[in-house]
Amino acid sequence: MKARLLLMLMLGLGWSALAQKETAYLTWLDSMASSSYIAMEITLDELQINHETDDGLLSTDKRRYTMRNTDQLLHHLPGVSMVRRGSFANEPMLRGLTSERYVLSIDGMRVFGACTDKMDPGSAYIEPISLDGIDVSFGGQGNMLGSTTGGSVNFNLKKPIFNAERPWMGQFSTNYGSAAGSFDQAVDFNYSKDRWAVRLSGVHRKAHNYTDGNGEEVRYSQYEKINYAGALYYRLTDNDLLTFDFVGDDAWDVGYPALPMDVSSAKAKMYSVGWIGTNLWRFERPEVKVYHNSIDHEMDDTNRDTVAMHMDMPGTSSTSGGYFKGVLTSSSRQQLSFKADYFTNLSYAEMTMYPNDPSELPMFMLTWPNIRRSQAGMELDYQRSLGELWQLHTTARLDEARTSIDSDFGERQLNVFGRSGTEVRKEQLINTSVNLSFRPGKRLTTTFKVSYGERVPSVSEQFGFYLFNVHDGHDYLGDPDLEKERNLHFEIVESFKSNRLQLDANLFMYRFDNYIMGIHVPEYQVMTIGAQGVRWYTNVGNATMLGGELRGAYELSRSSRLSSEMKYVYGKDFEDDPLPQMPPFKVNTAFDQQWLGINWRTELEWASAQHRVSEKFNEPTTPSYYLVNLRINKSFEVNDNSIGLGLGVDNLLNESYREHFDIGRILRPGRNFYIDLKARF
Amino acid sequence: MKPLFSFLLIGLIVIASSCGDDDEPTPDVVSPFQEWASASVDGINVKLLGQERFFVGYNTMMLEVFDNNDNPITGEVKITPMMDMMTMSHSAPLEYTHGQALNAGGSLEFATVFVMPSGEMGTWTVNVEVLDKMIEVPVEILQPEYSKLTSFVDQVDGSTKYFVAMIGPKDPQVGVNDLEVAVYKRQSMMEWPAVTNMTMELEPWMVSMDHGSPNNVAPVHTGNGHYSGKVNFTMTGDWQIRLDLLQNGELCGEPYFDIFFQ
Ligand SMILES: [Cu+2]
Numbered sequence: 001m002k003a004r005l006l007l008m009l010m011l012g013l014g015w016s017a018l019a020q021k022e023t024a025y026l027t028w029l030d031s032m033a034s035s036s037y038i039a040m041e042i043t044l045d046e047l048q049i050n051h052e053t054d055d056g057l058l059s060t061d062k063r064r065y066t067m068r069n070t071d072q073l074l075h076h077l078p079g080v081s082m083v084r085r086g087s088f089a090n091e092p093m094l095r096g097l098t099s100e101r102y103v104l105s106i107d108g109m110r111v112f113g114a115c116t117d118k119m120d121p122g123s124a125y126i127e128p129i130s131l132d133g134i135d136v137s138f139g140g141q142g143n144m145l146g147s148t149t150g151g152s153v154n155f156n157l158k159k160p161i162f163n164a165e166r167p168w169m170g171q172f173s174t175n176y177g178s179a180a181g182s183f184d185q186a187v188d189f190n191y192s193k194d195r196w197a198v199r200l201s202g203v204h205r206k207a208h209n210y211t212d213g214n215g216e217e218v219r220y221s222q223y224e225k226i227n228y229a230g231a232l233y234y235r236l237t238d239n240d241l242l243t244f245d246f247v248g249d250d251a252w253d254v255g256y257p258a259l260p261m262d263v264s265s266a267k268a269k270m271y272s273v274g275w276i277g278t279n280l281w282r283f284e285r286p287e288v289k290v291y292h293n294s295i296d297h298e299m300d301d302t303n304r305d306t307v308a309m310h311m312d313m314p315g316t317s318s319t320s321g322g323y324f325k326g327v328l329t330s331s332s333r334q335q336l337s338f339k340a341d342y343f344t345n346l347s348y349a350e351m352t353m354y355p356n357d358p359s360e361l362p363m364f365m366l367t368w369p370n371i372r373r374s375q376a377g378m379e380l381d382y383q384r385s386l387g388e389l390w391q392l393h394t395t396a397r398l399d400e401a402r403t404s405i406d407s408d409f410g411e412r413q414l415n416v417f418g419r420s421g422t423e424v425r426k427e428q429l430i431n432t433s434v435n436l437s438f439r440p441g442k443r444l445t446t447t448f449k450v451s452y453g454e455r456v457p458s459v460s461e462q463f464g465f466y467l468f469n470v471h472d473g474h475d476y477l478g479d480p481d482l483e484k485e486r487n488l489h490f491e492i493v494e495s496f497k498s499n500r501l502q503l504d505a506n507l508f509m510y511r512f513d514n515y516i517m518g519i520h521v522p523e524y525q526v527m528t529i530g531a532q533g534v535r536w537y538t539n540v541g542n543a544t545m546l547g548g549e550l551r552g553a554y555e556l557s558r559s560s561r562l563s564s565e566m567k568y569v570y571g572k573d574f575e576d577d578p579l580p581q582m583p584p585f586k587v588n589t590a591f592d593q594q595w596l597g598i599n600w601r602t603e604l605e606w607a608s609a610q611h612r613v614s615e616k617f618n619e620p621t622t623p624s625y626y627l628v629n630l631r632i633n634k635s636f637e638v639n640d641n642s643i644g645l646g647l648g649v650d651n652l653l654n655e656s657y658r659e660h661f662d663i664g665r666i667l668r669p670g671r672n673f674y675i676d677l678k679a680r681f
Numbered sequence: 682m683k684p685l686f687s688f689l690l691i692g693l694i695v696i697a698s699s700c701g702d703d704d705e706p707t708p709d710v711v712s713p714f715q716e717w718a719s720a721s722v723d724g725i726n727v728k729l730l731g732q733e734r735f736f737v738g739y740n741t742m743m744l745e746v747f748d749n750n751d752n753p754i755t756g757e758v759k760i761t762p763m764m765d766m767m768t769m770s771h772s773a774p775l776e777y778t779h780g781q782a783l784n785a786g787g788s789l790e791f792a793t794v795f796v797m798p799s800g801e802m803g804t805w806t807v808n809v810e811v812l813d814k815m816i817e818v819p820v821e822i823l824q825p826e827y828s829k830l831t832s833f834v835d836q837v838d839g840s841t842k843y844f845v846a847m848i849g850p851k852d853p854q855v856g857v858n859d860l861e862v863a864v865y866k867r868q869s870m871m872e873w874p875a876v877t878n879m880t881m882e883l884e885p886w887m888v889s890m891d892h893g894s895p896n897n898v899a900p901v902h903t904g905n906g907h908y909s910g911k912v913n914f915t916m917t918g919d920w921q922i923r924l925d926l927l928q929n930g931e932l933c934g935e936p937y938f939d940i941f942f943q
């Protein structure tokens with residue numbers, strides 16, 4: 001089992017033929033080597049659904065942590081940080097790049113949040129219990145999912161299991177955390193019979209205000225949500241499948257302590273229908289999917305004691321799309337695959353402001369004026385071995401994006417700034433990557449990566465209207481005339497693998513051109529009461545990022561293992577000033593041990609102080625912090641069922657800390673004792 | 682079928698939200714003239730028409746003159762608005778926008794800037810001299826909810842009284858609006874000439890939120906005391922159109938207009 005875990009860790013960068021795409025697994029830091037808690041394998045007899053990531057391994061380990069939420073899972077992935085605005089729906093950041101710059105998808109479906117203030121990244125609508133894995137890629141490497149300059153995050157939904165030992169299977173888990181008085185429950189069922197397989201899961205989470213490391217209650221940090229997800233798969237023949245997946249998520253009473261507003265309701269619904277086959281015309285392993293998702297987001301400030309002015313800010317986002325992919329030629333030496341995809345998104349958000357003096361009348365504006373964006377793309381992915389030592393993996397992608405607004409009101413707003421949005425803007429985008437791996441011996445692999453990516457501006461960057469950003473206290477205006485942003489990305493990855501030790505190190509450089517950034521316009525007055533200025537999104541020219549990550553795992557003995565990760569990103573903008581929200585140097589270390597039949601895990605996390613801050617963006621410096629987390633876990637077999645019990649404490653030393661890129665200088669939770677219970681049946 | 686359903690739902694949301702837009706004022710449409718006042722003297726029947734009820738401010742009006750057989754009367758006219766305030770009486774700015782002759786249909790378009798509302802203070806007539814007859818047409822002048830006329834005393838000489846009428850935007854809306862104002866001064870009780878040598882600065886202001894709007898164009902003189910510019914509104918609600926009026930580089934006054942729209 002442990003060998004498999006190590007193999008999994010290697011897959012992301014290793015030699016293994018089809019796994020060249022850098023895939024980060026949930027298990028990286030969470031991997032407690034317990035073979036007794038193996039969850040369900042995703043195998044469809046011989047058919048491997050998950051060809052892209054080439055793994056039946058993915059699923060083995062992560063379910064132990066089902067009750068940790070998606071944010072915590074992402075937090076543990078290499079190169080990923082989470083921007084906090086509260087306890088809920090943190091925004092994933094890839095090497096310091098936020099959601100405008102990477103593609104987020106759920107099982108290949110593009111999802112765009114409905115909040116102008118970034119309260120709802122797509123990851124907020126997915127629960128670990130309905131996940132098979134998370135794929136993360138960086139820079140232009142993420143282009144299989146869409147055109148991007150910063151990378152991609154894809155959440156693979158859990159598939160139902162065919163021909164399981166028992167027709168009914170399932171698991172139940174619950175946990176309690178002391179810092180927020182949080183109490184969560186999750187349940188998952190799988191049923192299969194003949195040609196049918198079904199899975200259904202449900203999650204409920206409720207948390208109160210948490211207590212930070214100073215013992216202070218952080219007001220407006222509560223939340224409550226339910227999530228329900230399911231899949232219905234039908235096997236046409238042994239290896240052809242019809243699929244239907246859905247995810248629903250409903251959150252309410254969600255506090256955002258870092259922001260001036262909370263959320264009274266956030267609802268998402270996602271559906272997809274697909275077909276996976278073995279052959280279609282010249283394609284092997286063809287896959288087709290069509291999907292639709294819609295998100296409704298309602299902000300609320302009625303629970304706040306001090307608001308300059310009460311506001312209503314509802315937003316909606318709906319996306320429909322589909323894709324086809326298949327392998328064109330495949331042999332032991334090479335493989336060429338093709339993908340075509342399309343989506344269309346409509347984003348709308350408005351703001352009504354109610355003056356405190358009731359004799360004055362409410363004010364109204366459109367913050368996202370019914371923005372329609374459609375994008376179609378085609379991609380080729382080619383891999384081949386060049387002799388014994390070299391392997392090549394290259395991708396090329398071409399997109400066309402069309403963007404316009406469908407609102408007279410919004411058009412007139414834009415006219416004030418001499419802009420117009422009703423005419424459809426077309427933009428062609430090119431994304432390409434070349435990865436060359438060299439493996440002189442069994443242990444060492446060197447990979448050179450070059451990629452070039454282009455992206456269109458996000459809807460906020462292009463059409464946002466006086467969007468208030470708490471981080472720098474400015475109102476932001478979109479510019480319809482923005483040009484596409486480009487990024488050239490270089491990376492060297494060095495991997496070493498022996499029986500007991502594995503090490504991965506990388507160094508990367510991003511060179512952005514036409515970098516999109518908010519530039520202060522002194523002559524414009526703020527709209528939001530208390531804001532310090534207005535920024536207009538602008539193509540500023542260059543931005544550069546340099547950084548590196550080092551990961552290692554060492555098996556001390558058959559029952560103990562040490563793993564560690566370090567990361568650092570340096571960023572500078574067109575004026576050689578620091579880019580805002582850059583993650584400082586950080587080290588995570590975990591020690592896992594099996595002793596007395598119990599799994600023991602100790603985690604240490606240290607982040608250096610960040611003094612390289614962007615003064616333009618009024619960015620505060622952030623002190624260094626040090627965290628210790630402990631966890632013990634034991635599994636019992638009862639008849640054919642298994643029960644797992646976990647006890648732990650996060651932030652044992654009750655450090656009062658925040659991460660540098662957190663919004664609003666709100667401290668993260670202090671000491672948190674938790675207990676979780678999982679049963680598999 | 683669920684995706685289809687939510688497709689429809691989204692469609693409905695979009696339609697519903699675009700229906701909301703229907704409440705917005707439609708851009709200026711010239712409304713037809715309607716009769717608001719009339720009088721007859723010696724077989725001369727005079728009617729006064731307006732696009733809305735006469736109000737304090739710049740009124741575009743139409744004069745119609747007929748004989749008893751409903752035949753139009755043509756020829757030169759002289760029009761004088763008069764307010765009788767018991768102890769005194771005064772006129773108001775008048776603009777012959779289409780000359781001083783009744784057309785073949787017996788009508789003439791012109792404009793009057795009524796400077797006060799009718800009421801306890803006094804009553805208004807519009808005096809029409811045609812065919813050597815004087816016909817006094819009583820008119821009622823309303824005070825609009827949001828004033829379209831403001832006055833100030835010259836800050837430089839401390840005595841000259843100026844009147845500023847806002848002609849447009851008639852239906853203000855979010856976006857770029859044509860701003861037109863007309864400036865007059867009271868030279869005497871009977872003389873209210875247009876002022877043509879002002880320079881203006883413009884700042885729209887949202888008082889409840891304490892902000893303005895960008896990229897406005899200050900009005901410049903276009904003739905007959907009229908000044909045209911552009912005023913921008915970034916949201917609906919209560920706005921103030923604030924003007925600085927300067928003569929020879931010196932600030933004469935800071936009139937403003939309150940407007941509101943949804
Ligand atoms: Cu929001």
Ligand SMILES: [Cu+2]
Binds near residue numbers: 918
């Ligand atoms: Cu305002």
